[in-house]
Amino acid sequence: MANKNVNEMSFLDHLEDLRWLLVRSTIAIIIMAFVAYCFSDFLFDSVIFGPTRANFFTYVYFCELSHSLGFAESICITEMPFIIQNTTMEGQVNVFIWMCILFGFILSFPYILWEVWKFISPALYQNEKKHAKIFIFFSSLLFFLGVVFGYYVVIPMSVNFVATFTISPTVLNQFTLDSYIGMVKTSLLASGLFFELPIIIYFLTKLGLVTPNFLRTYRKYSIVLVLIIAAIVTPPDVVSQTIVAIPMLLIYEASIFISVFVAKKEKNN
Incomplete structure (x- = not known):
């Protein structure tokens, strides 16, 4: 996967490129965070606290x-x-500050991917560099799909579960702002990054760190783990658990398919 150009760069040159990657990415996040600030009323009232209302889209649809x-x-x-x-x-x-930064990161994710691609491109073959647009498009698409999944499925299911779970009628649920926001941040980022699994598996397989057999061997453990997660974040009914589990299992199966494809391609080369 190495290119001759990368051998001409010293360790300090790589550090300098990494520094500017972080600087430009940070600037992009700040700019998008300011955009989120401009729409803060809608962001907080309708988006962030939307899942706390009974008329939220997910609850009505279910x-x-x-x-x-x-x-x-x-x-x-x-x-x-x-x-x-x-x-x-x-x-x-x-x-207020951290949620603007979070949405700034989400909105600037495609640009951050572009910066990452420019950073790793010297280590790629010339024919691999041509796939930049494809890499950024599919990585961004998967990330945004993950964020949407987290927002419309994981967060409302989690909110519904903790809101209705009680050990005694005498105990009232009064959640702190930090705990709710922490759950929102974790759900959005974890879901977005989990949906990046096929892209991660692509590069790990290309580097020889992951094989299709490895993923198949641990498939049964991943299924159990997904079902446990689905059972935790959803109410105790089969419909809700299935809605959460199926996309996660499909992502894992897609990762196996991609690993097989990459492994065959590397073997032929």
């Missing part, structure tokens, strides 16, 4: 789905029995 499948009102949500409160003086300020 309710209609339960009716069509004959489950009556089994997964319909009519209220959210909890409140979110701020318990620290600087809490809302910190949340």
